[in-house]
Amino acid sequence: MNSIESKLLDRRQFLKLSTGSTAALVLGFCWPLNGKDSVSGEDVTFVPNAYLKIHSNDTVSVIMPRSEMGQKIYTALPQIVAEELEADWSKIKVIQGDLNEVYGSQTTGGSASVRTQYDRLRKAGATAKAMLIQAAATTLNVPVSECHAESGYVHHSRSDRILSYGSLVALANTLAVPKNVILKDPKAFHIIGKAYKSLDGVGKVDGSIKFGYDFELPEMLTAVVARIPKYGGSIVTFDATEALKVPGVTKVAPISAGVAVLAENSWAALQGRKKLVVKWNDGPHAKLNSKKISDDLHIALEQEGTIIRAEGDTDKALKTAERQIDLTFEVPYLDHAPQEPNNCTAHVHNGICEIWAPTQNPGAAWWAAKSVTQFDDENIKIHTLRMGGAFGRKLQSDYVRDAVEVAQLTKLPVKVIRTRSEDLKNGFYRPSTVHQVKVGLDRNNKLVSWNHKLSGPQDGWAPIITGGADELAYDIPNQKVSYVMTKQPIPIGAWRSVAHTQNAFVHESMVDEVARKTGRDPLAFRRELLKNRPRHLGVLDLVEKHSKWGKPLKDNRAQGLAVHYSFNSYVAIVIEISEAKKGLHVERVTAAIDCGTVINPDGVRAQVEGGIVMGLTAALYGEITIDQGEVEQTNFHNYRLLKMDKMPEINIHIVESTEPPTGVGEPPVPPTPPALMNAIAALTGKRLSRLPLKSQLG
Amino acid sequence: MTLLTFTLNGKKQSVDVPPATPLLWVLRDTLKLTGTKYSCGKGLCGSCTVHVDGEPRKSCTLPVSKVEGKTVLTIEGLGARGLHPVQKAWIEDEVAQCGYCQPGQIMTAVALLDDNAHPTDSDIEDAMKGILCRCGTYQRIKKAIHTAAEEA
Numbered sequence: 009m010n011s012i013e014s015k016l017l018d019r020r021q022f023l024k025l026s027t028g029s030t031a032a033l034v035l036g037f038c039w040p041l042n043g044k045d046s047v048s049g050e051d052v053t054f055v056p057n058a059y060l061k062i063h064s065n066d067t068v069s070v071i072m073p074r075s076e077m078g079q080k081i082y083t084a085l086p087q088i089v090a091e092e093l094e095a096d097w098s099k100i101k102v103i104q105g106d107l108n109e110v111y112g113s114q115t116t117g118g119s120a121s122v123r124t125q126y127d128r129l130r131k132a133g134a135t136a137k138a139m140l141i142q143a144a145a146t147t148l149n150v151p152v153s154e155c156h157a158e159s160g161y162v163h164h165s166r167s168d169r170i171l172s173y174g175s176l177v178a179l180a181n182t183l184a185v186p187k188n189v190i191l192k193d194p195k196a197f198h199i200i201g202k203a204y205k206s207l208d209g210v211g212k213v214d215g216s217i218k219f220g221y222d223f224e225l226p227e228m229l230t231a232v233v234a235r236i237p238k239y240g241g242s243i244v245t246f247d248a249t250e251a252l253k254v255p256g257v258t259k260v261a262p263i264s265a266g267v268a269v270l271a272e273n274s275w276a277a278l279q280g281r282k283k284l285v286v287k288w289n290d291g292p293h294a295k296l297n298s299k300k301i302s303d304d305l306h307i308a309l310e311q312e313g314t315i316i317r318a319e320g321d322t323d324k325a326l327k328t329a330e331r332q333i334d335l336t337f338e339v340p341y342l343d344h345a346p347q348e349p350n351n352c353t354a355h356v357h358n359g360i361c362e363i364w365a366p367t368q369n370p371g372a373a374w375w376a377a378k379s380v381t382q383f384d385d386e387n388i389k390i391h392t393l394r395m396g397g398a399f400g401r402k403l404q405s406d407y408v409r410d411a412v413e414v415a416q417l418t419k420l421p422v423k424v425i426r427t428r429s430e431d432l433k434n435g436f437y438r439p440s441t442v443h444q445v446k447v448g449l450d451r452n453n454k455l456v457s458w459n460h461k462l463s464g465p466q467d468g469w470a471p472i473i474t475g476g477a478d479e480l481a482y483d484i485p486n487q488k489v490s491y492v493m494t495k496q497p498i499p500i501g502a503w504r505s506v507a508h509t510q511n512a513f514v515h516e517s518m519v520d521e522v523a524r525k526t527g528r529d530p531l532a533f534r535r536e537l538l539k540n541r542p543r544h545l546g547v548l549d550l551v552e553k554h555s556k557w558g559k560p561l562k563d564n565r566a567q568g569l570a571v572h573y574s575f576n577s578y579v580a581i582v583i584e585i586s587e588a589k590k591g592l593h594v595e596r597v598t599a600a601i602d603c604g605t606v607i608n609p610d611g612v613r614a615q616v617e618g619g620i621v622m623g624l625t626a627a628l629y630g631e632i633t634i635d636q637g638e639v640e641q642t643n644f645h646n647y648r649l650l651k652m653d654k655m656p657e658i659n660i661h662i663v664e665s666t667e668p669p670t671g672v673g674e675p676p677v678p679p680t681p682p683a684l685m686n687a688i689a690a691l692t693g694k695r696l697s698r699l700p701l702k703s704q705l706g
Numbered sequence: 707m708t709l710l711t712f713t714l715n716g717k718k719q720s721v722d723v724p725p726a727t728p729l730l731w732v733l734r735d736t737l738k739l740t741g742t743k744y745s746c747g748k749g750l751c752g753s754c755t756v757h758v759d760g761e762p763r764k765s766c767t768l769p770v771s772k773v774e775g776k777t778v779l780t781i782e783g784l785g786a787r788g789l790h791p792v793q794k795a796w797i798e799d800e801v802a803q804c805g806y807c808q809p810g811q812i813m814t815a816v817a818l819l820d821d822n823a824h825p826t827d828s829d830i831e832d833a834m835k836g837i838l839c840r841c842g843t844y845q846r847i848k849k850a851i852h853t854a855a856e857e858a
């Protein structure tokens with residue numbers, strides 16, 4: 009058993025933050041000061057900390073500090089709390105927490121919800137349990153040591169008496185919050201590690217759960233924005249005469265992103281926008297196209313780069329190498345294209361700005377609202393709504409800013425929606441990058457030098473381009489990784505697994521190519537280079553076994569392998585493809601993941617399946633292109649997603665581990681495209697080093 | 707404006723909207739049935755699928771005037787009197803990730819099973835390939851359709 013000093017805010021601090029006048033961002037918590045919970049109206053509610061409310065009817069509400077977008081934290085996080093609380097799972101309810109500084113960062117990204125909240129939520133549950141046991145011991149007038157908690161009750165076995173949590177809340181409320189709590193021995197876990205069904209499973213199949221797009225307020229207007237089409241462009245004039253004739257359209261007015269059409273319903277807004285005539289100024293990038301961006305990136309590689317990893321002397325090692333292999337890789341811009349396009353509802357009235365946003369980043373939404381309205385901090389309120397997918401896109405707050413600006417045009421609440429086309433054309437894309445890799449081998453074909461130089465369209469935060477490039481896991485004595493940035497007007501952002509998407513593709517294609525060129529089995533070759541990386545080896549062992557790696561395959565079939573570490577987790581993927589008259593087909597994907605302690609194995613599997621599909625989609629079709637200063641893709645016909653008829657069979661294996669839990673949502677993505685490319689190389693002998701495949705397969 | 711009448715989830719429904727309005731927006735905005743989703747608006751993804759006279763139709767490109775006198779079933783109507791076996795199978799096989807595409811997936815799957823009680827994998831692929839899921843739940847959708855077929 010381990011005792012961890014509780015870092016949870018105690019109730020007094022929490023109360024001060026929740027109700028004190030200095031607390032700017034605090035919303036949504038209610039303390040039963042006068043014996044009633046102001047939300048539920050129940051007589052007494054025990055609120056031991058910011059993550060939990062235990063009600064007198066035995067319901068346990070777990071408050072979510074992060075947002076739900078399909079990663080199923082609405083089930084995984086409650087499992088963590090319920091485990092330590094010894095709660096009755098059937099009594100658990102989930103409440104989305106609003107923006108509140110007691111939670112620290114509420115950004116949902118970096119595959120971090122479970123790994124960063126694990127300790128906190130365990131402590132939250134354990135603290136509440138300790139207080140309930142204390143309350144029961146006092147009630148029964150027996151020593152605490154004779155009581156234990158189980159399934160929502162405190163038991164006193166000697167006298168065979170039990171008290172439900174709900175019956176203890178009044179007394180528990182009066183107790184001091186213990187500073188140190190004992191956490192359970194993981195060997196005794198019976199909720200963590202089990203494949204509980206999603207708590208919101210019914211709502212997802214009967215149409216009842218609400219996403220941002222479904223949000224509704226009385227008298228709410230709906231708006232769409234005719235957005236400036238070209239990067240750096242602007243509005244010259246607009247004529248709203250015809251738009252205003254559309255029944256239901258109430259107002260047309262410019263905002264910074266374009267011209268907003270406000271209406272009584274979505275269809276009127278969409279029709280109004282169609283009728284709107286806008287004269288745009290093309291701006292300085294009207295000639296920009298993908299070819300020019302690609303050329304810029306290639307030319308940039310001629311410059312000296314900023315070094316982010318240097319070990320040994322790669323230049324010398326290359327010169328003295330027996331053999332050198334060079335490859336240049338290129339990947340395109342990618343859009344996230346979540347199934348639910350961006351949207352946000354805002355109400356600006358009487359000096360108050362209230363926002364309802366499907367967002368991964370309520371903090372950024374708050375800042376967007378603040379910067380537009382300049383209202384006092386306490387008058388800006390953010391409510392986080394459920395997302396229909398996000399994948400990093402909803403970390404941005406451009407759509408929140410739109411909504412606030414539009415809401416300033418009316419006293420009524422307004423939901424600003426984007427069409428698919430607007431959403432695709434106004435993304436924050438996974439950046440396009442170019443990579444030059446030169447490796448040297450000694451006379452025993454041992455890899456002695458690795459030189460990776462990459463270029464990307466970024467003049468700000470480099471890791472969005474370089475992340476993972478400087479973490480090559482392979483044991484190579486001389487390594488140099490450097491980058492050169494070019495400036496482009498296309499917004500970029502974190503796309504599921506961020507820079508690992510491109511850098512894993514480069515690492516895993518290159519290592520595979522070396523294995524192939526030197527006649528070695530790609531798996532055995534990697535194992536050799538990963539001798540000191542037991543967790544990499546662990547996932548390799550699993551995929552070797554379950555993919556039947558190296559065993560004879562049917563005719564016209566081949567397998568490709570990739571392994572990659574990201575977001576503290578290890579994933580290996582084997583992809584088996586076939587070639588028939590109709591072209592290449594992805595038959596089977598075998599994946600292994602080591603993500604430490606598993607909270608919900610089925611949830612992990614779901615994320616791995618989804619990550620593989622996203623990786624395959626990117627490798628096969630994914631490409632945002634630019635022509636005449638604007639994005640060319642407008643809908644799913646020219647930004648294709650994988651469909652069910654192209655879906656391979658996916659088998660997933662999870663490494664058993666007692667290490668702390670690590671990322672799950674993103675790590676399966678990076679190794680997928682290179683595993684596919686390596687399978688193609690194995691089948692056809694052709695090394696394809698540019699994504700997506702569609703342009704190269706014919 | 708003229709009143710348009712159709713049967714919605716078992717009840718007569720009249721709406722007073724421009725006849726060219728897509729059924730999707732009539733359901734969502736006028737009738738507040740938001741279970742039917744917007745995702746592409748061009749008939750390319752299937753998130754907006756409902757049944758019209760028992761056939762799966764993409765409601766984003768279907769003018770409401772075309773359903774006059776017809777019978778429309780949405781995801782809300784499907785489970786109104788207890789969950790449909792397909793919905794149960796979806797829960798059993800834990801299909802949904804974000805859930806946004808799932809009403810369209812489920813409505814399409816129900817129509818498939820109405821026609822073909824025991825579809826093969828390739829029947830399923832044929833029927834479902836127009837319904838996109840960005841979260842990548844296809845493997846589980848296929849499994850859940852088999853589950854529903856076995857249990858029905």
Ligand code: FES
Nearest residue numbers: 746747749752766
């Ligand atoms: S929203 Fe109707 S098919 Fe996509």
Ligand code: FES
Nearest residue numbers: 804805807839841
């Ligand atoms: S479950 Fe998210 S789009 Fe299908």
